[in-house]
Amino acid sequence: MLNRDYVNELIHNDDAFTFLRYDRSSPAFWELKKKEVLAMIRQLGCPTLFSTLSAAETKWADLIVILTQVLENKVITVEEAANMSYEKKCDLIKQDPVTCVRYFERRLNVYGKYYRLLVVHFDTMN
Known part of the structure; x- marks a missing residue:
């Protein structure tokens, strides 16, 4: 069961926030994805946007x-x-x-x- 001390410890250590890092609708998920994108930019450099066009x-x-x-x-x-x-x-x-x-x-x-x-x-x- 959840007791008050355990819940307070989760909140104090920010574990309650990171618990939801796999839920796409949570801020923790998007914080994790933002860190991944920034790490990729540091490793690979700025991304290049390009498009290929053809007549149809x-x-x-x-x-x-x-x-x-x-x-x-x-x-x-x-x-x-x-x-x-x-x-x-x-x-x-x-x-x-x-x-x-x-x-x-x-x-x-x-x-x-x-x-x-x-x-x-x-x-x-x-």
């Missing part, structure tokens, strides 16, 4: 809507574009590579904006 024109329903509107003068919904056959999407993409490149550039610029915000956020943490 056939997966972008918005682009297919634009291509259909430009090439076939038809207005379709995003759902119709998503359900369009792969071959039809490829034909649209082949017919107008300039629009595809401009659309990819626009998506890349939006990604770059969010990436720069992320970098600024991490720079202010120092």
Whole structure:
């Protein structure tokens, strides 16, 4: 059973706090993880954030809507574009590579904006 002296000793020695170090919702768990990350940074150096990007024109329903509107003068919904056959999407993409490149550039610029915000956020943490 827990007696008052034992509980007071746990609190005094901070053992009550470390008891929960394996419970993900406890401050002790996150304190342990913070120490592990700081130890890794001391041993390995600062981490590098990188990303690999590639165009996925056939997966972008918005682009297919634009291509259909430009090439076939038809207005379709995003759902119709998503359900369009792969071959039809490829034909649209082949017919107008300039629009595809401009659309990819626009998506890349939006990604770059969010990436720069992320970098600024991490720079202010120092």
